[in-house]
Amino acid sequence: MNAQAALGTVSQLWRYPASSLAGERLDAISVGTSTVDGDRLFGLVDASDGEIARPDRGPKWHKVPLIRTRLTEDRRLEVALPGGDWLPAPDPESDRVLSGFLGFDASIRPYFREHAPGYAGPLTAERYSRTPIHLLTTASLARLKALHPQGVPDSRRFRPNIVVDMEPVEGSFPETEWLGRKLAIGDLLLTISEPCRRCGFTIIAQDGFDNDPGILRNLVRYNAHNIGVYCTVDRPARVEIGAEVRFA
Structure with a gap:
């Protein structure tokens, strides 16, 4: 594992305490076998x-x-x-x-x-089965920006847990091509299990950027609806900003 050259480093870490609401950007996250601690509660x-x-x-x-x-x-x-x-x-x-x-x-x-200790009101059903980790690279964001120069491919459109800063790969959304491979992120070990198919959430305005249908249109056209990948957890660990990312 140590012989592998680093693909990049962790530049952003996120969890989403409430589904569909804005996420919480952190300096470190604890990744368990099934999800990030504090994610989608x-x-x-x-x-x-x-x-x-x-x-x-x-x-x-x-x-x-x-x-x-x-x-x-x-x-x-x-x-x-x-x-x-x-x-x-x-x-x-x-x-x-x-x-x-x-x-x-x-x-x-x-x-x-x-x-919610002490809460006695009604519960709600989980909207979907949570996948353990959603990982996105800045190389894929750069590829989307090249295809859609007037757009703002901010990572918040895609709600990743881990953003890996890496050099752009010309003509490629690189992590989409890593399916089945294992990644070591510090002490965390992941298997890349499937691409993340995008929906209309990606075009919706958030703080700092406007509504933009071109975001999804270009993903549909050039990467089969996808950007980012879902990962399963082989070895849980705490991850911090700056951790190196390698194939394992």
Whole structure:
């Protein structure tokens, strides 16, 4: 493993305490056998019918990725509107504020009670089965930028857990070609299991960039809808910014 040249280094680490809401950028993450610690513990729902947020499916949800999230040191969820104060969630006050922002009766709800000690309200069903790790390279972002120069291929459009800074590979989204290979990221060992097929979430505006259908259009045309890869975990570990990434 040590004989392999480094592919690059970790430049961004993310977790997403609440599905579809903005992620939390960290200096280190703990990767377990099934997911990142603190990832996707809560969902946002339309309180009138329990529908869970799907920004890729309808305009009523398009402002959801603007809502910031973080976990406190004691693993309590907090949310904030753009420019607003942090509020504890789930909580009637944060639900009131989010409802006013979205224009309908909305509520943050945990997937399991252990995610929100003391919470006695309704739960929500997980929107999808979580994959352990989503990895993206800056080389793929550079390839998308070359195909779509007027666009902003910000990593936040794609919601990775790990972003690897590496040199561009001309004409290639390189990690899509690594399927089945193993990656060592510091002490973490991953197997690249499948490409990440993109949806309409990627075109939606977030803080710092606008709505852009060209993002998805170019991925459909040039990389079969894909950017980034899903990985399974062979050896769990803590990962920090700057960790070297190698084939194992």
